[in-house]
Amino acid sequence: MARNLMSDDEWAFFEGFIRAARHPNGRKPTDHRLVLDGIFWVARTGAPWRDLPEEFGKWSSVYRQFRRWTLAGLWEDILDVLNHAKLAPDKLQMIDSTVIRAHHHAAGAKGGLRKRLLAVQEVGSRPKSISALTALASR
Structure with missing residues (x-):
């Protein structure tokens, strides 16, 4: 066992939260404790669901x-209760990395990456003929 x-x-x-969010569809409930442990395992490890x-x-x-x-709002309800109970410090914050964006300047200037790649290719490529070698030497 994990x-x-x-x-x-x-x-x-x-x-209590899980029982309140349960949709009565007549099916026998699964082991919600084990499912919740699995969800927490994925959240804790950052592993893909398939792992x-x-x-x-x-x-x-x-x-x-x-x-x-998630669609039933279970996680928001849990976080609201934890927040109102003051069980977590006020300084504790959660950051979702999917909404963090780099500044547009971090992507490089217009044409900057292309110019750098062309410069690297030019420096890294050898002359293929004597005339090309002579042209490079005359610069």
């Missing part, structure tokens, strides 16, 4: 449940 699975106290905290260990279940099922909970 290490660092959530404790009973942690599960007791999350269980989720088999012990958490099929990666596609875990991802599908993660997506359902």
Whole structure:
């Protein structure tokens, strides 16, 4: 079994949110604790969903449940309760790297990369004939 699975106290905290977000469709509920452990494993390691260990279940099922909970607003509800309970320091912030953008100047000036590539090619290429060598020497 994977290490660092959530404790009973942690599960007791999350269980209420999960039961509230559950859609009553008549199906037998899956082991939501194991699914949540799988989601936390992916978040903690940064691994792709397909690399989720088999012990958490099929990666596609875990991802599908993660997506359902996301659309139901489960994660926002949990973060709101944690924020209002003051369980996390005020200085703690989460950064989503998908919205961090470099300044437009970081991409290079207009034509700058092309000019640099051409210069590198010119310096790195050998003359192919005596006349080309003579032309380079006369510069």
